[in-house]
Amino acid sequence: MDRTILLDLTSYRMPYGKYKGVAICNLPERYLIWLRSKGFPEGKLGMLLNTMYEIKLNGLEYLLKGLKDPSHRS
Template sequence: MIKDVLMEQLAHQIQTLIGQRMPFGKYQGRWLIDLPVAYLQWFERKGFPAGTLGEQLQLLYQLKMDGNGDVLRDLHRRMIG
């Protein structure tokens, strides 16, 4: 039961992440999923922003490091177009 709840929460976080754009900086306006790994690594070293954006960037970093970048792009195409 707890596993189901956690999976549902993760699915919601990923769904939200897929539809977000970078609100500031060098990559302002880009879809978060299109941010280069090097940029996410920079945040990992310097510190992710506070709040929801920071949580999304941390999740994105982990997903990309685990080799799921293509899966995110495929989901994005299906959801956003």
């Protein structure tokens, strides 16, 4: 996995919706499942959401361990 993508998952924040301002890595799994059922958006945001969905689905959260910035924990 590309480390840049993993870093983006910890720093990129959801730009809209119920979880606006929450780092992608901190989105609840149920929300990612819901988004997937609706269809992820186009572009980088969609790619990051899909990647986080796959990470959570497959129990790979350990990939993000040590990358989370304490200022992005919300």
